[in-house]
Amino acid sequence: MAEAHLCGLQDEFTCLVCQDTLTDPVTILCGHNFCLKCLTNYWDQSQECSCPQCRHTFTTRPELNRNTLLNKVIKKFKRPRLSPPLSQNYAGPGDVECDFCTGKKFRAMKSCLTCPASYCQTHLQPHYEGDALKHHNLVDPVRNLKEKLCEKHQKSLEMFCKTDEMCICLMCGMTEHDDHEKVELETEREEKQNQLEVTIRRRLEKKEKKIKETMRTAEQMKVSEIKITLH
The missing domain is CATH 3.30.40.10 (Zinc/RING finger domain, C3HC4 (zinc finger))
Structure with missing residues (x-):
């Protein structure tokens, strides 16, 4: 009200x-x-x-x-308003389950890389209301959340070490990777995506060029056959 x-x-x-x-x-x-x-x-x-x-x-x-x-x-x-709990859906095949539901689990709306855990609408609410939780890193529901964490520090993998070509957490970045070249994980992901797009575009251009050359050769052979026929 x-x-x-x-x-x-x-x-x-x-x-x-x-x-x-x-x-x-x-x-x-x-x-x-x-x-x-x-x-x-x-x-x-x-x-x-x-x-x-x-x-x-x-x-x-x-x-x-x-x-x-x-x-x-x-x-x-x-403050973000979540739908009433009654509108929640139970987790089905392919859905990420809420880690805090007991019994039959609801579908997770967000995963928290800081906690780490996945939450349905009801159990996600404290992350929007509590000062201690509102700065946590919320992402779309993630399967196998532990694979997104550093095995050594159990922190989210937020950086990429270019020197060792591996994903690391902030603690790793300040310890064994302190003197290495590092970037944010999202920055590295965008760079790799751009490189992939460039590679694909070059391959397509090369393939298109080869097709044009083949068509030109076929056209020349057709013209030569016509000339021979006329003579």
Whole structure:
């Protein structure tokens, strides 16, 4: 019920200056709310300090302090909302199961590389609500999650060591691979993908060139046969 009221107040949580959801909201004396950065920039570029909404003018520039209560409400408003537990589906063939369901398991919605574990909608909720979990690395459901972890440190493989040509975790990067050339795993994946695309394109171009040469040779042979026939 409370979240339904929050949805109806979306306009109240929008900054008139940037037309986006309030960030670091401040409330000025006339009662209107703005992003701290937006209002600061607005006043820096104006000859007078006035409210961008009601145009109320202040004789001296007010000190801006973040509205802590409003900031908490907006965070609740912006928090991802998951579907009710009743809409969940049981894990079927090919699905990744939730590691925390007992009995018949629900289908996992996300896997956490930090925990590491896979979660259904219900058991995933603490990762969106708790400060201790919200910075964890959530990805689409992953099978054999332990294979994504460093065997030595049980941490997610987030880096690629170019020197040893292997995936490593952050702890490995600071210890035995400290002096090696390293990049983020996603960066290396994109680079390999680009290299593969270039290789495939070159092969296709080479194949196309060979086909054209074959067709040209066949056409020349056909012309020669016609000439011989005419003579």
